Amino acid sequence: MNPLPVGHSFSSFDTIDSTNIYAMQQIRAGLAVHGQVFSAREQTEGRGQRGRRWWSPPGENLQLTVVLQPLQLAASQPFRLSAAMALAVHDLLCAVSDDAWRIKWPNDLYRDDRKAGGILIENVIQSGKWVWAVVGIGLNVNSTRFDPALPNPISLALATGQSWDADGLARQLCTCIERRWQQLLAGGWPALLADYNAVLYKAGSLQRLRRNNITTAMRIQRVNEQGMLLTGENGEYAFAHGEVEWVL
Numbered sequence: 212m213n214p215l216p217v218g219h220s221f222s223s224f225d226t227i228d229s230t231n232i233y234a235m236q237q238i239r240a241g242l243a244v245h246g247q248v249f250s251a252r253e254q255t256e257g258r259g260q261r262g263r264r265w266w267s268p269p270g271e272n273l274q275l276t277v278v279l280q281p282l283q284l285a286a287s288q289p290f291r292l293s294a295a296m297a298l299a300v301h302d303l304l305c306a307v308s309d310d311a312w313r314i315k316w317p318n319d320l321y322r323d324d325r326k327a328g329g330i331l332i333e334n335v336i337q338s339g340k341w342v343w344a345v346v347g348i349g350l351n352v353n354s355t356r357f358d359p360a361l362p363n364p365i366s367l368a369l370a371t372g373q374s375w376d377a378d379g380l381a382r383q384l385c386t387c388i389e390r391r392w393q394q395l396l397a398g399g400w401p402a403l404l405a406d407y408n409a410v411l412y413k414a415g416s417l418q419r420l421r422r423n424n425i426t427t428a429m430r431i432q433r434v435n436e437q438g439m440l441l442t443g444e445n446g447e448y449a450f451a452h453g454e455v456e457w458v459l
Contacts, residue, residue, distance in 0.1 A: 215246040217277055217392060218385030222249050223378070226269075228256040230276035231333060231347040237278070238335060238343050245280035246389075250381050272366070273328075273350040273377050277388060278343065283396055286341035289334065290438025293318050294407045295395045296330050296346050299387040301410055303380065306387075308371050315412035316440050317452050320350065324459060325365035327351050348384070352377045363459065400436075408433045419458035422450070426458055 227233055230249040237243040253269035267274055281292060297318035304312040304320065304327070315321045318330040328350035335343035351357075351366035352375050368374050394403060408414065413431045420429050420442065429442035439449040 215244065216385075217246045217279075217389040218248050218382060220244060220247045221382065221385070222247070224249070224251045226253045226255065227251045229254050229347075230274060231331065231345050232256065234276045234278050234345045235333065235335075238345070243278050243343065245278065247278040248275055248381075248385055249278075250275040250378070267349065267351070268354060271351075271353040271377065273348065273352050273381050273384070275348055275381050275384070277346040277348070277385075279346060279392065281341045281344050284341055286334070286336050286339060288437075289332070289341075290317065290434075291395060291400055291403070292344055292346075293330065293332055293438070294434075295391040295403055296332065296348070296388065298403060298406055298410075299391040300328060300330070300348060300350060300384065302387040302391070303384045304367065306383075307375070307380070308367065311370075313410050313412040314407060315457075316434055317438060319412075321412050322365050322370055325363045326361075327365050327367065327370070346388075350380075352380060404434070404436060420450075421456040421458050422454060 230251050233249055234243065234247070237247070251274050254267070254274055284292065297314045297320070300320055301312055301314055311322055313321045315326070319326055320328040328348065331347040333345045334341060351364060353368045354366045355369060357364040391403070411431070411433060414433065415431065417428050417430050419426050429448060430444055432441040432443070432446040434440055435449065439451055440455070442448045442450065
């Protein structure tokens, strides 16, 4: 089991290439411990989903990586951890502001149609066992100006009209992650999935989705146990992550 809580070891860096890269280096060197957290004021090679770059002005936002040892979880069900981590960030946002935040499938954090953050999970599988999960989390906290190339960003500061202690929020997030992690380990997946679908971005609404260069308006229903997005009037169309693109 994992007796050490998330955040028991909390390391902060002024500048680093990537907290995810550093965590992976610790794993390869045999120095990683479950529950370690690596946070950075600035990342020079921060990474997002599908090879995208995640860049943040130094000191303005939350950028951290959590090292987890998911030996009790099935490697064939990675969405369960992804959903639990997204809910942990959602818990933090609702705790410090209000409940208008939503999770855009699979694990981006949104308010209205604007993105506040996202999660990148990299896994180490050995002999079919899920040995390590490196959970990278980026959350816009105090930024009020963004790269014009970003289509729809928002920050906690813009949403609430006040500035925040990003380091303090990072430590508070550790508590939220630990709570959802323990819920997952204790067999609470059905409740986690219900919580996830309760705050699913655009649930019940018609949205334009693009697949193979064809854009179709489909009604978003829910996400199933396998992490597939169910759409259509009765959830008859199911998509895995990466199969469709949202057209906002």
